[in-house]
Amino acid sequence: DTAVSQTPKYLVTQMGNDKSIKCEQNLGHDTMYWYKQDSKKFLKIMFSYNNKELIINETVPNRFSPKSPDKAHLNLHINSLELGDSAVYFCASSQDMMGGNEQFFGPGTRLTVL
């Protein structure tokens, strides 16, 4: 069973479109995250949710809107896609917010904006 799953794995779209990426974890964790990995493989946190509450919003443009319908899901909706949004987006989860916990990562969603 996949611990953290994301759909879709690949997403190719035109500038200006709106798209969503879904994430689910079956680990019973309280905390979920979205990361962006750019073309140079640099990883940066975007959002963190704990028990469906937004904890971290790392100065991400408001075109990005995370939604957590329940503890097991954290979806990412992106409006008015731009070329610079092209990247690999990773979802992750951890038992809770405590810093020493391992984060479990999904396989990633490669977004290409044309």
Place this chain on the structure above:
Amino acid sequence: AQSVTQLDSQVPVFEEAPVELRCNYSSSVSVYLFWYVQYPNQGLQLLLKYLSGSTLVKGINGFEAEFNKSQTSFHLRKPSVHISDTAEYFCAVVSDYKLSFGAGTTVTVRA
């Protein structure tokens, strides 16, 4: 804010040779340090972590790291690498509940 610096962007190494990946962190307080590995086209996976206690930390797949407070370092080592160790390796530190990653080190193992 805490940060990490990975001193080597690329490390080519022959199979069965040892490898060391260098990581330095900046912090004036207690730190939690991690090494994650990213195999090609996959998500990240935890190799090992340091929270407290023994400064020599053993992880999965034969990797180990040593926490050195005086040198603010957390270098990763493996005595004998395999082809399957070819991957991207990330050092990371926790600050304000956020995991901050280094720029990564690409390890390429050649036969």
